[in-house]
Amino acid sequence: MRNTKWNVKSIPSNREIVGENLNVDYDILKILYSRGIREEEDVRKFLNPKLENIQDPYGLFDMEKTVLEIENAIRENKNIWIYGDYDVDGITSTSVLYLALKELGAENVNYYIPIRDEGYGLNNEALKKIKESGADLVITVDCGITSFPEIEFANSIELPIIITDHHNLHGNKVPDAVAVVNPKRKENKFTFPSLAGVGTIFMVVLCLFERAGEKEKAYEYIDLVAIGTVADIVPLLEENRILTKFGLEKLLHSKNKGLNYLLYKLFFSGNKDQKETKTEYTTYDVGFIIAPVFNAAGRLKDAKMVVKLLISDNSREIEVIVQELIDKNFERKDLQNNIVEMVEKNIEDKNLKEDYIIVDGDPEYHHGVIGIAASKIVDKYNKPTIIMEIKEDQGLAVGSCRSIGNFNILEALQSMPELFLKFGGHSGAAGFTLPIKNIELLRKKINSYAKNILKEEDFVKIIEIDKQIPVQKISYEFFQLIDLLKPFGFGNPTPTFLTKSVFFENIKFIGENKNHIMFDVQQKGYTSRNAVWFNSGEFFKELNEGLIYDIVYKMKNELYQDRYYTKVYIEDVKHSKLIDDRLNYYYSLFTTSFPMKSVFYTNIDVSDENKSEISMKIEVDQISLFQGKKFIGRLDYNVSKLLMQLKEYYNWNFSVEIEKIKRTTTHNIIFITIKRDYSFKCYEVKDVGIFNKIKSFLLGKLEYNSFTKKMLAEFFRNDKNLVIENDFIDSNSVKLNRENKNLSSVIKYILTVGMFYKTKLDKKSQIVVTEENEKIFATPLFKDYFDINNNVEDVREYPFTVFYEFDENEVLDLFSDELKNENEVEDKENENLEGNNLEIKNAGSEVVSEDVGLKVAEDGGATGNFVGTRDNREKENLEDFKNEWKNKFCVITNKKTDLYEKVIEKYRLKILDFKSKKSERIVYLSDLTNEERKGLKNIYVKYLPIEEKIRLKKVLEETAETIYCDNSIEEIL
Structure with a gap:
C-alpha cells in the first residue's frame, strides 16, 4: 500500500466533553472538541450560526x-x-x-x-x-x-x-x-x-x-x-x-x-x-x-x-x-495540465524526486498557473516544490513555491535573500522573482538548507483523521448530523473517518482508463456500497488477495434518480491487524444519537394527515412501516438492522414520525424522524402484573439489583416512606462513588414508583429538586411520570413526592407549616417550648425514634402519631391532618440525618459484606493502566448487551473468576 502515516486526533471520553444539555451525537461533539470548540455555548453557536x-x-x-x-x-x-x-x-x-x-x-x-x-x-x-x-x-x-x-x-x-x-x-x-x-x-x-x-x-x-x-x-x-x-x-x-x-x-x-x-x-x-x-x-x-x-x-x-x-x-x-x-478557464486548465505533465517528465528525466526540494523551470511555463502546478506536484510527491516561468527576454525567472507541513518555505527563502529581486509569502506558499543566472544556485542552496531540516519521515504523507467510526455510521442518517458542521473549508475541513477491520466485496475497476477502483465495504452485517478509491488501479490485485482492511475516507451524500446515496470516497487503505473490537462496537451502538433523521422510498400513496401515526413491525431482516393498517414502505436494511440490534441488546423502543413528503415522477420520498420511545403501555390490572411490566420496560431481562429491591420492598410491602442518605453524591454535582452506590439504583426505584402511580391513578408524581441538580432528572422518562419542581408544591396534589437534596428540617417544616395552617397556630406559640425532641409512636404505641416516624397505612394514610413538646399540637388535629394527607414520599439527602427510616444504613452493611467476600474479584477499570487493560476478559461496562450482563452476573455468582468493570457493575450486585 502507499507510504502514508495516519494521525488519529486525540479525543477525550464522553464524560470529559460537553453534551448533557445539547442532544447532539457524541461523535459530532468530539469532532468539534478536536477543533477547539469545547464550551457548551460555543458548540451551540457553531451548530446554529446566526447573522x-x-x-x-x-x-x-x-x-x-x-x-x-x-x-x-x-x-x-x-x-x-x-x-x-x-x-x-x-x-x-x-x-x-x-x-x-x-x-x-x-x-x-x-x-x-x-x-x-x-x-x-x-x-x-x-x-x-x-x-x-x-x-x-x-x-x-x-x-x-x-x-x-x-x-x-x-x-x-x-x-x-x-x-x-x-x-x-x-x-x-x-x-x-x-x-x-x-x-x-x-x-x-x-x-x-x-x-x-x-x-x-x-x-x-x-x-x-x-x-x-x-x-x-x-x-x-x-x-x-x-x-x-x-x-x-x-x-x-x-x-x-x-x-x-x-x-x-x-x-x-x-x-x-x-x-x-x-x-x-x-x-x-x-x-x-x-x-x-x-x-x-x-x-x-x-x-x-x-x-x-x-x-x-x-x-x-x-x-x-x-x-x-x-x-x-x-x-x-x-x-x-x-x-x-x-x-x-478551459485555457487555464489546459495550460495547467500541460505544465504538470512537463514538470513530472522533468522530475523523472532529471531524477529530481531524489532532491529534498523539487525545483523546475521552463520558458513554456505560464506564471499565471505555476502555483497550481506546484500544488499538484506537492500532492503527488509530498515534497516542497518550486516551479518557475523563465522569461529569457528579460533575463528573469518568476517562481511559485508550495510546501509540506514540516517545512516553512518562506523561512527558506529568507535564508538566501541575496538571490532574489523580490520575494514574499508565508510558510506554505511563497513567490519570488530572481535573475536567470541564480536558478542553479537557488536549487543547490535551498536543497542544502532543507537537508539540515527535513528527515526521511517528513516526506511521508500524513493523513489527519477526525474520528474512528463503525460501518453502520456510513449512512444517510449520520450524514445529516455531519451536515450540521457545514460549511466545510480551511479551519473546518470535511471530516475524515477511520473504520477498522472491514471486508471488501465486489472489487472492480472504474474510469475510462481503469485507474480507479470501486468496492463494497462490509462489517458485522452492515454494508456500504460503491466506495470509490481514485487513482488506485495499481492496488487492484493486492486488494483481491487480502482479507481484512482498515480504511480512511470522507463521506458524501448524493442524489441520483431521486434517491439519496451516502458514498464513501477512500483516502487510504492499509492491511488490518486482527483485534477484538466488540466493546468498541457495542459502545458505538449504545451511543447512537436520537432523534434520527431518516428517509424511505415508496410507490404507495402516503397520507399527509396523521403523520405521527406510523407504526413499525420487524419482518425478518427489515422493518416495515404502516399507516394505520396500511403498509407504506420499509426502512433501509442498515437502519433496520441498527434498530433491531438496539432493541435486542438494550431493550430500546422507537417511534416514527413523518416530517415531509416529496413526490417525484417515479416514487414518493418520505422524510422521517426516528425517536426513542419512552412511553410505557400497560393493560394489567393487578399490582404484580404492573410491576412485572415496569421491570421489563426498564430492565429487559435483567433483574432489579439488591439495593433497588430493598427500597421497593420497604416502600410497597412494608408501606414505609424512605429517607436515603445520598452519600454517593456531593451537594453540587453528580459524582459516582464506586465505593458506595451508583445513582442508577435510586433512579430505578424512583422511576418504578412514579410509573406505578401513573399507571394506577393516571397521575404524575413530583420531584422537588434544586436547580443545580435538576439536570439529573432532565430525561424523557422522568418528564413522562413526574413534575420536576424547584419549589415545594402541595404534596397532597401528588401520589408520590421525592425530595432530592433537601435536608430533614426543610421537609419537616413543610409538614409543620401544613399543620399550622390547619390549626391557625401562630409561630410565637413555639417560642416558649423547651427542647427540640419529638417522641413518635407507631400504631402499636412502640417508640421507634426520638425524632420523627413517617409511615403509610394500608389505605395510604400516615399512621405515625405526632406527639411531643416541639409544636405542642393537639392530638385530634394531627389525626385530621393525617387522614387528609394520604400520599407517600421519599427524601434523598446528602446530609447525615436522624430521620427514622435509614434504609441505606441497613443495606449498606449487606453490600459491604457482599463485596468484602468477593472484593478481590471486582476490579475497577479506572484503577488499571491502559497496558493492564489489554487482553482482559469478563469486562462489565454499561454499554454491554443485556444478555452479556446476565452472563457476567452468573460468572460473578457461580465462579471464582474476576470481573473488570465500571460503576455500572452496581446493576447486578
Whole structure:
C-alpha cells in the first residue's frame, strides 16, 4: 500500500466533553472538541450560526472614522476610487464595495485592479494615474497594509487613502493613511482576526447601511462575501462561518444578475432541470468550480472583467463576459495540465524526486498557473516544490513555491535573500522573482538548507483523521448530523473517518482508463456500497488477495434518480491487524444519537394527515412501516438492522414520525424522524402484573439489583416512606462513588414508583429538586411520570413526592407549616417550648425514634402519631391532618440525618459484606493502566448487551473468576 502515516486526533471520553444539555451525537461533539470548540455555548453557536451573532463591526479600530469619511465623500459627490487585487478575494471585495456605494447614493465611483504583471498591492504608477483622473478618495480592499512607501507617495500628491485589508501587519505598524481597518490590528475590540478581505470590507458596508437605517440591504451582497471568503482559504470559523453559511444559501436566490447567469452556465446549461433539483451550493462548488473561473481572468487576462460582470445590469454584456471567462478557464486548465505533465517528465528525466526540494523551470511555463502546478506536484510527491516561468527576454525567472507541513518555505527563502529581486509569502506558499543566472544556485542552496531540516519521515504523507467510526455510521442518517458542521473549508475541513477491520466485496475497476477502483465495504452485517478509491488501479490485485482492511475516507451524500446515496470516497487503505473490537462496537451502538433523521422510498400513496401515526413491525431482516393498517414502505436494511440490534441488546423502543413528503415522477420520498420511545403501555390490572411490566420496560431481562429491591420492598410491602442518605453524591454535582452506590439504583426505584402511580391513578408524581441538580432528572422518562419542581408544591396534589437534596428540617417544616395552617397556630406559640425532641409512636404505641416516624397505612394514610413538646399540637388535629394527607414520599439527602427510616444504613452493611467476600474479584477499570487493560476478559461496562450482563452476573455468582468493570457493575450486585 502507499507510504502514508495516519494521525488519529486525540479525543477525550464522553464524560470529559460537553453534551448533557445539547442532544447532539457524541461523535459530532468530539469532532468539534478536536477543533477547539469545547464550551457548551460555543458548540451551540457553531451548530446554529446566526447573522445576529456577528460581532459589532465598530469593534474594528478606525471603523467609525472610515464610515464618516465615506459618508462625507458620498454627500459631497467626491470622486471615489476602489483599489483592489486580482484574486477572487480582491475581485469580490471590489464588487461588494462598488455595489454598496452605488446603492448608498454615490454617483462617482470607479475601481482599479492591477494586472498580474504589476504585482500585488499598491504601486505608485497606478496611484499617479488615479490622482490624475480626478480622484478625491481611494479605498483599498484586500491590500495596502504593508504599502508604506506607496501611502507616503499618495500623501505627497495629496491623494487621501483609506486602507481596508486583512493581511498581516508589518510589526505593529500601519501606514499613515486616513484610516486603517484590519481585523489583525491589536487595537481592535473585534476579537476574530481571520476575516478575508471581502469580510473586512463587508463590515464597513454593514456599518454604512446600518447608519442609513437599511441594515438588511447589506446582506444582499453576502453571496459575493461567501465566494471571496471560501476562495481566500481563511478559517471557516466564527464570523467567516456565519458569512459563508448564509452566503451559500443566498447563492440559490442571488439577485446579482451577472453571478446568476454565470451559475446557470456552470451548473445547469447542460440540463435545465437540474436547476429545480439543486438544493444547495457548497464550498466545493465555490472552491473548485466558481472561483477558478474568477481566477482565470486574473491569471491569463485582466481581473477587471469579472468585476464588470458582477456590477453589470446589461444582459448582452453579461453573456459575452461569462462566455469569455469560461473559455479562459478551459485555457487555464489546459495550460495547467500541460505544465504538470512537463514538470513530472522533468522530475523523472532529471531524477529530481531524489532532491529534498523539487525545483523546475521552463520558458513554456505560464506564471499565471505555476502555483497550481506546484500544488499538484506537492500532492503527488509530498515534497516542497518550486516551479518557475523563465522569461529569457528579460533575463528573469518568476517562481511559485508550495510546501509540506514540516517545512516553512518562506523561512527558506529568507535564508538566501541575496538571490532574489523580490520575494514574499508565508510558510506554505511563497513567490519570488530572481535573475536567470541564480536558478542553479537557488536549487543547490535551498536543497542544502532543507537537508539540515527535513528527515526521511517528513516526506511521508500524513493523513489527519477526525474520528474512528463503525460501518453502520456510513449512512444517510449520520450524514445529516455531519451536515450540521457545514460549511466545510480551511479551519473546518470535511471530516475524515477511520473504520477498522472491514471486508471488501465486489472489487472492480472504474474510469475510462481503469485507474480507479470501486468496492463494497462490509462489517458485522452492515454494508456500504460503491466506495470509490481514485487513482488506485495499481492496488487492484493486492486488494483481491487480502482479507481484512482498515480504511480512511470522507463521506458524501448524493442524489441520483431521486434517491439519496451516502458514498464513501477512500483516502487510504492499509492491511488490518486482527483485534477484538466488540466493546468498541457495542459502545458505538449504545451511543447512537436520537432523534434520527431518516428517509424511505415508496410507490404507495402516503397520507399527509396523521403523520405521527406510523407504526413499525420487524419482518425478518427489515422493518416495515404502516399507516394505520396500511403498509407504506420499509426502512433501509442498515437502519433496520441498527434498530433491531438496539432493541435486542438494550431493550430500546422507537417511534416514527413523518416530517415531509416529496413526490417525484417515479416514487414518493418520505422524510422521517426516528425517536426513542419512552412511553410505557400497560393493560394489567393487578399490582404484580404492573410491576412485572415496569421491570421489563426498564430492565429487559435483567433483574432489579439488591439495593433497588430493598427500597421497593420497604416502600410497597412494608408501606414505609424512605429517607436515603445520598452519600454517593456531593451537594453540587453528580459524582459516582464506586465505593458506595451508583445513582442508577435510586433512579430505578424512583422511576418504578412514579410509573406505578401513573399507571394506577393516571397521575404524575413530583420531584422537588434544586436547580443545580435538576439536570439529573432532565430525561424523557422522568418528564413522562413526574413534575420536576424547584419549589415545594402541595404534596397532597401528588401520589408520590421525592425530595432530592433537601435536608430533614426543610421537609419537616413543610409538614409543620401544613399543620399550622390547619390549626391557625401562630409561630410565637413555639417560642416558649423547651427542647427540640419529638417522641413518635407507631400504631402499636412502640417508640421507634426520638425524632420523627413517617409511615403509610394500608389505605395510604400516615399512621405515625405526632406527639411531643416541639409544636405542642393537639392530638385530634394531627389525626385530621393525617387522614387528609394520604400520599407517600421519599427524601434523598446528602446530609447525615436522624430521620427514622435509614434504609441505606441497613443495606449498606449487606453490600459491604457482599463485596468484602468477593472484593478481590471486582476490579475497577479506572484503577488499571491502559497496558493492564489489554487482553482482559469478563469486562462489565454499561454499554454491554443485556444478555452479556446476565452472563457476567452468573460468572460473578457461580465462579471464582474476576470481573473488570465500571460503576455500572452496581446493576447486578
